[in-house]
Amino acid sequence: MKTVEIYTSPFCGYCHAAKRLLTSKSVAFTEIDVMADPAQRAEMTRRSNGGRTVPQIFIDGQPIGGSDDLHALDRAGRLDALLKD
Numbered sequence: 001m002k003t004v005e006i007y008t009s010p011f012c013g014y015c016h017a018a019k020r021l022l023t024s025k026s027v028a029f030t031e032i033d034v035m036a037d038p039a040q041r042a043e044m045t046r047r048s049n050g051g052r053t054v055p056q057i058f059i060d061g062q063p064i065g066g067s068d069d070l071h072a073l074d075r076a077g078r079l080d081a082l083l084k085d
Contacts (some may be wrong), residue, residue: 004029007044014067
């Protein structure tokens with residue numbers, strides 16, 4: 001599997017939905033809580049080319065977008081291919 005990172009905040013329903021989808025696919029991910037470490041929000045925004053809302057999801061360093069984008073990739077049958085080595 002490729003490296004998956006997800007920037008989150010604890011009270012974000014979209015964050016929980018994205019994590020549920022990844023967990024259901026047995027995908028290990030690194031969670032970065034932007035509320036616990038506010039400096040990470042600036043890093044998230046830079047890495048995501050301006051994305052300011054959580055979650056922001058990265059697969060092998062490439063920005064995927066948010067929860068809706070992740071679920072759209074899954075519905076289109078493209079997420080599993082992105083996660084494969």
